Amino acid sequence: MDLFGKTITELQALIKEKKVAASEVWEYFVKRSKRHNPKLNAYVSLLEKPSNPIVKGIIPKMELWGIPLAVKDNYCTKGVRTTASSKVLDDFISPYESTVTSKLKLSGYELLGKTNMDAWAHGASTETSDYGLTKNPWDLGRYPGGSSGGSAAAVAAYIAPGAIGSDTGGSIRHPSAWCGIIGLKPTYGRVSRYGVIAMGSSFDCPGPMTQSVEDNAMLLQIMAGKDPYDATSSPVAVPDYRSKMKTKRKLKIGIAREYLKGVEPDIQTAFENMVDVIKKMGHSVVDVSLMSPEYSISVYTIAQRAEVSSNLGRYDGIRYANNRAYFGQEAKRRIMLGTYTLSHGYYDAFYKKAQKVRTLIKNNFKKTFEDVDLIIGPNTPVTALKVGEFEKYPFFGELMDQLNEPASAAGIPAMSIPIELDSKNLPIGMQIMGNYFDESSIFNFAYQIEQETNFFDVIKKGREKYK
């Protein structure tokens, strides 16, 4: 059977109906990964064998039985090398399992490989990886975006049917937009951070990256929930995302014009076309006013660097890993900025001020969501840049993530979905932001758009080259 392009949901059905064996699915994706990874460099490590014992003819009642997924290399996976794409952790074999991958394991998934990323998730290109750049499957001369660039490229080229990423200031949404797939950053605390190599602890959100909205909702369903090992994980009940997704709701959608400033004309046009489609679908669209994303960049820059300096303080080279001389330039830059803003005499001027503005950003979103169900806007100011082009943009990472960082600073959920291609034949992403713990409305809306437009076949076109 030809499995090419099948969603996770479709693969699940085929396995359950015994039309394809779990072992065949594994072989299929291993073969594809081995064939295409040398040019894409989506993986840091590719697994040789499935971890679940596959006995012919027996299909355990586990939701993800036989489904191989790619997981970003900042998730601790027991007995498997976990590097966060940094030479500091070059030979680190995790002695324990993250909560997210534990939950996936309990559901029967197979770990296919650990995906490349910006080292420590610092960046928006995978360029800071100590294991080489990941290439954008749409154009191998371009960045995939980041930091979850390996996960995005793996899904876009269909060398994995789905992937897990993590988003601190856009690290799921940004590469999802540049590679033309669906990526969700859930509400902060919706998914446990336990066992995810810490970057900005008050921002970090694990999330799914997929080819379909239903796959995305299904994976979040498995990943979400309170975890005693992450005190910031939320006790708020997890709804049944898929059943809530399929009732056609008429939603009130807000557009923040502040988010269109400085965005490439092609992206603006695609976005306006999308707004027309949304109106025709019967949703109401209103303008809302949000704080300029420029303030979120500053809040993010200060608070995240401060958290980085504290989190990366644990790498002493004594208990595990290599010593601090192995940190790359970007990590050093961030650690030093955070060390400075947290140091005596500067704390109030930087860190505390940023945390106060963070309150303003939160309140701004809370107030706006009293009036609208969702807020939409472009996901990135430009489409995938050519390798090397980042030098033209000082402050590259933050500029590329500027439309993503407000949701990160506030802790609200946000998704990137593909909308059309630009004149360079590169995918454009639209961001859908929702209220706290209201991933359901995002799924509902994105699913309706998928039914109506099939995302203009962007996802299908992306993987065609890799058939």
Place this chain on the structure above:
Amino acid sequence: MSKSVHLTKEDVLHIAQLANLPLSEESIEKYQKDLTETLHYVENLDELDISKTEASSHTTDLQNVFFEDGTKETRKFTQEQATQNAKNIKNGQFVVKRLM
């Protein structure tokens, strides 16, 4: 935060020392420039009135999270597991630099 923030070479070396980061001589100037630039960028926060605003340490308003004392046997590392990734081990223990 004032517009006068300009990190000197000594500032960079002091920060690097606090963060225990070895820097190469030729990289110091680059960090001096980059860090100063970033500190200038974030000055836009001064445009906002935060005189009556409380600081946010958290985004989802969680309060009082407790954890039961103790831990499960299954979560405990053996000595071997705990030391398996260390570079310098003697008699099953971590070797550290002499402190005194």
